[in-house]
């Protein structure tokens with residue numbers, strides 16, 4: 162307690178809460194983080210000396226380090242993630258639920274004395290630009306120095322947030338401990354009604370860096386419903402045309418499905434004058450503006466992205482971004498001390514240390530973990546938008562939903578209107594990825610790419626989306642894309658990555674009212690002649706296959722959509738049932 166007094170924390174609620182968590186976790190030491198570079202460097206040194214980090218080749222990768230996680234702690238664990246409320250209906254059928262009191266009883270016993278041999282870091286952070294009316298503070302208490310440096314890269318951390326909190330403002334409370342890393346004692350629990358997160362037993366990004374998924378999506382989504390805004394799993398980009406026109410769009414793609422890549426797209430040489438400006442790669446907070454449009458800010462300040470596949474062809478911008486001041490997690494190590502991952506440029510080195518720290522044998526085992534990631538500051542990104550720090554954010558012209566599907570879903574289609582667009586988002590199905598523990602490549606419903614991140618009943622969430630649209634004089638247009646449709650041989654039909662600009666161009670032309678489209682039962686698709694395919698070696702048959710809407714397959718898909726919608730019972734919005742029925746009728750008639 163004496164120690165707490167010396168920290169001179171002015172926010173009364175914060176002081177009281179810290180006293181409680183100190184009494185519970187009984188730390189050996191307490192450090193209040195100020196967010197300075199010296200503090201960052203000293204944490205890095207300490208982790209190097211303890212072997213928590215490994216220094217990478219500083220000539221080629223200055224300020225870069227490797228972190229090897231526990232092999233049992235490499236991705237989000239959705240089955241260990243809970244929404245805790247008094248009433249199960251508040252969490253809804255898509256969330257794991259625990260009763261508030263029972264969850265606390267269980268957690269208090271796990272947290273009891275868990276820091277007795279450890280240093281407790283008190284980490285204040287700001288989500289969103291300084292001086293934005295939409296920004297929020299959070300305070301995370303953690304015993305993981307890796308989480309502290311991650312938070313410093315991914316948020317505006319330290320004094321900036323403490324200053325924000327001086328006027329006894331509200332903040333989100335996050336208590337984190339590595340615990341013993343045993344998945345049997347791992348719980349990521351959210352108490353949305355108290356704006357509280359308690360996470361124990363994991364040191365992995367989305368489970369442990371509480372500012373990100375726990376605060377900026379799960380807790381923030383609940384705040385958004387109460388206050389009339391949206392917290393979404395979305396990238397934000399500006400697309401500049403050669404004549405200088407600039408449109409901003411957001412895009413919701415499930416985890417490890419292309420947000421970071423689209424957010425840092427470098428248009429191909431043939432697209433002279435086109436620019437894609439990066440504002441965010443994972444999370445968007447979206448508010449209704451007095452101009453009747455939706456505006457978005459990125460609450461984060463860095464990228465926690467998938468490193469597998471990053472190379473000079475697919476993503477030169479991200480490759481450049483992560484060349485300095487980056488923490489790599491679970492990549493492989495070359496003998497010259499530089500990081501290596503599958504899909505990197507060049508040949509596979511003959512000698513490698515794998516992500517577990519063992520000598521790698523080229524026997525089919527991966528050298529880097531499939532969910533190996535980088536933690537890197539946004540300010541280093543060469544395509545970062547000049548609006549990145551704008552307190553008002555940017556006005557959104559379009560929202561893109563994007564799902565990875567080997568078949569069924571065309572390259573791109575446009576929703577008929579907002580309500581139909583909400584149906585398109587709510588009925589989204591996507592293949593699972595390595596970002597979460599579990600089977601990869603299984604199609605599941607992942608509405609708005611928010612299945613793992615919505616902090617309340619998704620029936621209410623869909624209603625909230627409908628309400629937001631009805632309150633907007635000029636809501637964004639809604640599109641759906643699929644970069645991952647495959648042919649019968651299992652090959653991707655679309656080249657993807659930088660060539661996705663061609664689809665963005667069609668979307669922009671639709672927004673500008675410059676092109677017509679073909680009406681299908683599921684939405685508008687491009688006329689082939691309106692898709693700019695110049696310079697692409699793609700056959701007419703392939704492009705037809707990419708855009709094909711198979712009536713029978715879609716009717717089959719609707720059966721699964723129906724089963725999903727039914728799980729919400731009476732709470733489910735009738736407007737979306739109506740959209741479902743209209744879609745089905747159109748398919749039957751087609």
Ligand code: GTP
Nearest residue numbers: 414416417418419420421422467470596644657658
């Ligand atoms: P989270 O950080 O987990 O939320 O993911 P994200 O949506 O930002 O995913 P990211 O952009 O990192 O994409 C990861 C995976 O998608 C990698 O395996 C990429 O190779 C793949 N990917 C991204 N864009 C494309 C594309 O245009 N075509 C294909 N075929 N794959 C893509």
Ligand code: SPV
Nearest residue numbers: 237366367373374416596
């Ligand atoms: C995701 O899984 O969607 C991520 C990575 O963005 S994590 O922050 O770990 O959730």
Ligand code: MN
Nearest residue numbers: 394416417443
């Ligand atoms: Mn994500």
